[in-house]
Amino acid sequence: MLGVLHPLPKLIVCLVWIVTAITLFDLRFQLFTIGLAATLLIVLERRSVIFVIGLMVPFTLFGAGFLTTSLLFRQDTDFALKLSAEQIFARPEVSAGLVLFFRAIACGMVSALFALTTDPGQLVRALMIHARLPATVGFALLQALNLVPDLAREAQQIRLARAMMQGRRPRRIPGPVEGASLIVPLLAFAIRRAGRAALAMEARGLKAGAPRSHLNQPQAGWADLLFASCAAGLLAGGICFARIF
Structure with missing residues (x-):
């Protein structure tokens, strides 16, 4: 409610x-x-x-x-x-x-x-519209909100792929060694996502001080x-x- x-x-x-x-x-x-x-x-x-x-x-x-x-x-x-x-x-x-x-x-x-x-998305949009939050900061926060669950799904897919290659059941909770081995591929995934997001923002004319329109404005x-x-x-x-x- x-x-x-x-x-x-x-x-x-x-x-x-x-x-x-x-x-x-x-x-x-x-x-x-x-x-x-x-x-x-x-x-x-x-x-x-x-x-x-x-x-x-x-x-x-x-x-x-x-x-x-x-x-x-x-x-x-x-x-x-x-x-x-x-x-x-x-x-x-x-x-x-x-x-x-x-x-x-x-x-x-x-x-x-x-x-x-x-x-969280509505909060960021409200801050951009009513609290003068810069669009570059707001869209970066929105990208971070979308990236965090994607990182979890990517880590699960990597663990499942490794378990299938080794012919074993995936562990419910990754151990220290398995967790450390996920750092590099997840970092590469995050860098690729950040690069794509930067290109998308640039293609859409995301510049500081430029007039913008907003969808799904909280009222x-x-x-x-x-x-x-x-x-x-x-x-x-x-x-x-x-x-x-």
Whole structure:
């Protein structure tokens, strides 16, 4: 459902929310942010609870470093300890560590929400049309988006061809030796693709500052206004809840 929204308003809302989560040193706001992002993914995007929990794992591991630093090494700044004294825990070092821990998860979940509900191609087109992103940079990003899955398919084809020549079943996961042997052919494939893309861009008159037309332009509508208004209201409500209670 969130995928139909215009990428730029959604990007601005997510960036403002992340900046607020970084600057507002309050555990309740971090928990509110995590719960809201998880609810949107489960209810609106129909993602499974297991998927959302698995999505939190890398951010949890990253935030664990802040937590262990606060609890074991007591290396918090005076500013963090002063703010953490207002939290719900008696020990400031525990409060500071938990806020930093959940802040890492909150910022990661907001970023994941944006990444999972935004088409990269639409985002690049919106940046070129509305944010004055140079066409050379935008089309280079679009080529990179197309190249990454092609590299994976090319690597799989090379592995299958080698397995057929050797008369064996291909391994599910390539070993270190097999992975190292794929570097040169994949590099050659990427260079050929880059050369063809450069020729195609030159043939189509891709020059800096030249007037251009765009197909499949993302259009902003009432849904984007409603989304931005609801996000602003929830953000203000979360800040007030953190400050009052």
